Amino acid sequence: MSDKKPILSPDKNPRLYRNSRILVFSVIAITILHTIYMNVMGYTPLDHDGCLVFKSVPKWFFQLYESFIELFVVVILGVFAGVLIEQYFNKIKRFYPKNQWLAFLYGAILPVCSCGVLPLIDSMKKRTSLKTIITFVIAAPLLNPYIMLIAFTVLGWKYLVLRIVFSFLLSFLAGWLLEVVSNRYKAFSWGEYQACGSDCDFIPSRDPFIKTALMTRKLVPYILAAGLLGFIFALINPKQFLDTLNFSLEPWSTIVMTVIGIPLYVCNGTDIIFLKPLMQYTDLSMGSAIAFSLSASAVCASSIAMLVKFIGRNLTVALVSIIIVLIFIFSAIINLAI
Numbered sequence: 001m002s003d004k005k006p007i008l009s010p011d012k013n014p015r016l017y018r019n020s021r022i023l024v025f026s027v028i029a030i031t032i033l034h035t036i037y038m039n040v041m042g043y044t045p046l047d048h049d050g051c052l053v054f055k056s057v058p059k060w061f062f063q064l065y066e067s068f069i070e071l072f073v074v075v076i077l078g079v080f081a082g083v084l085i086e087q088y089f090n091k092i093k094r095f096y097p098k099n100q101w102l103a104f105l106y107g108a109i110l111p112v113c114s115c116g117v118l119p120l121i122d123s124m125k126k127r128t129s130l131k132t133i134i135t136f137v138i139a140a141p142l143l144n145p146y147i148m149l150i151a152f153t154v155l156g157w158k159y160l161v162l163r164i165v166f167s168f169l170l171s172f173l174a175g176w177l178l179e180v181v182s183n184r185y186k187a188f189s190w191g192e193y194q195a196c197g198s199d200c201d202f203i204p205s206r207d208p209f210i211k212t213a214l215m216t217r218k219l220v221p222y223i224l225a226a227g228l229l230g231f232i233f234a235l236i237n238p239k240q241f242l243d244t245l246n247f248s249l250e251p252w253s254t255i256v257m258t259v260i261g262i263p264l265y266v267c268n269g270t271d272i273i274f275l276k277p278l279m280q281y282t283d284l285s286m287g288s289a290i291a292f293s294l295s296a297s298a299v300c301a302s303s304i305a306m307l308v309k310f311i312g313r314n315l316t317v318a319l320v321s322i323i324i325v326l327i328f329i330f331s332a333i334i335n336l337a338i
Contacts, residue, residue, distance in 0.1 A: 017209070027073050027076045027080075031073060071223055099132055100135040102132075103135040103136040108148075130179045139167060141297045155272055155276065166294065251331070254331040261291070261293075286334055291327050291330070
């Protein structure tokens, strides 16, 4: 018997149906009005001199708006756009990738996290190669429509492009290298799938507005944490303290961000929300930011435990080690190039 919740439909929950539409349309209206106002008054997010609100209210009030309301708006927009894209490509679930290229594209479209992706490979393991499945397992939590839209709206196009490029390289190379290791030691056999005990990415609705509201609700704690951190940074500007954390010292920064990222459980772009205040108020390098996103999303503690049951302890250790080494290499490349 399935342990998933019943699908929420508009007729079964009219209040949620109504409130979710109010939420999404309000965010769209705020964004349109804000964009028009910025163009008329001639100011940018980095230059508030032309903003009447900035001149008229206390600094703490304006920073409160920027740290919380503005972040909520961009996240909701990203989630809603991602939901619409997901529904458009929903039929792709009928297909199975036959090579690493298709596995990456397949994983980048499906909105599942590192824990939720493993049930899908249970039906793929007899149809395709190990390297193709590992590529899919890594790519799926790193890229999906929600994440790409949130990445663009919160951190900008440069971060988005780097995340896409290095998500591809990580998933492709890790899959290929793990198959090389598997073939060399000839000790691989598929194990039994065991669930991680929670429907971490299941959203019980097909309505895009309801799904957006429910998904945003899951992200609220992370938005509040990131907003509070950004608000504090903006008010007290603790540059002297932040400098002691040595965010710019490499490879120390990459090591710290990777070590923090792997034990964390993050899903559907929460790593991006955490990175926003760090990227805005510290000298955290882009390489370290990508290292955090890759390590926090590609694998997590619960998915590692599941992989042990699926591919065995030795190959799981090999896969995690390969991922960590590749992340360090990618971070160094990014920091040298940018």
